[in-house]
Amino acid sequence: MALIIGVVSQKGGVGKSTVARLVACNYAANEWVVKIADMDLSQGTATNWNRRRLQNEITPKVAVEQFVNVSDAIKHGDHYDLIVFDGAPHSTSKTLDIAKASNLVVLPTGVSLDDLEPTIKLAHELKKNGINASKISIALSRIGNSEAELTEGMEYVRASGYHLLDGVLFEKTAVRRASDEGKCATETGFKTINEKADVLLQAIVNRVELVK
Template sequence: MGHIIAALSQKGGPGKSTIARAIATTYAKAGWDVKIADLDVKQSSTVDWHRRRLESQINPVIAVESFGTARRALKAAELHDLLVVDGAPHASEATVEVAKAADLVVIPTSLSLDDLNPAVLLARSLSEKHGIPVDRIAIALSKCGDSAVEIAEARDYLGQTPFHVLGGQIPEKTSFRRAQDAGLSIVECPHPSTRAKADEVVQAIIDRFEKIAL
């Protein structure tokens, strides 16, 4: 069975699809056979992103499929080196099922308490209520502004929890939105300085995944 990395959230909007696509393209470029399981059956935004990627003939080619249940999605891990799960835009039984199977759960959050609180609540629920080991849960800062004070405050807030906080942060950038509109992931953004910000976060995810799973 292949490895599983899941991008999960308590609510929509913190950037889990963005992170899932970046993880998948990074590993695909390294020669891994990767598939993204899109569990947001109502919007299927990652399936739409995949269609744009195929239409533009962007390499590497990544398999993407929409799944109505976590069980069906997780079964796909048997056929690939890595399954990246782009979770539904809300916590559910499927969220727990995916988290239990994943080698690493990445929970993205912006810098506002409206996102930080739900991210921590989800992490605590997975670990305390459902028995997911704390070291398999990582929190990523996403959709961040350019205030160093606000970033530091968010890291201080998260540092009071037992969960691993990934290095770097993904800024809120027009170039990232335009890249994804074109079927690219944020680690394929054509602007080097902006892309470097994405690379830092994805490398932190890779480092954490390899530390606990490989």
């Protein structure tokens, strides 16, 4: 059975698809057979991104497929080494299904209270519904250039008791441009940006190995 990493949030636009693609591309680069299960049926962000990836002949290839149900996505789990769930914009009953199926649940969030509060609320809801708290990890995403804001955001997450992943995804035009070309956050044209995204990626890899 495939390793399963779910990327979900309560709020839209926090960086789920960006994190899901970061994870998928990098496992694929290490010869894993990877599928992104795109649960965002209305936007199909991951699906459209993969079309651009294929058109631009970017390697490694990553399979992306849209699914209505989590059970459909994992039905053929034996064919893959890793399935990454790219969650729908808002939390739905499927969010819990994704969390139940996942070895690790990643909740990307910005560091404003508008982002942090619903993130921790979702973590609590998942826990209340039987998800082991150790399986829930918070990834700081779309981070601006204020160190004070970042520090306070990190403290907020740590105080919640949930695991804060090392590394953050900084808000960078290069990340958006890479995505426009079908690339992930470690495939931008800028070494320092790629290296920073790689710290978050490694933290996800380490965490899933620890809690799976």
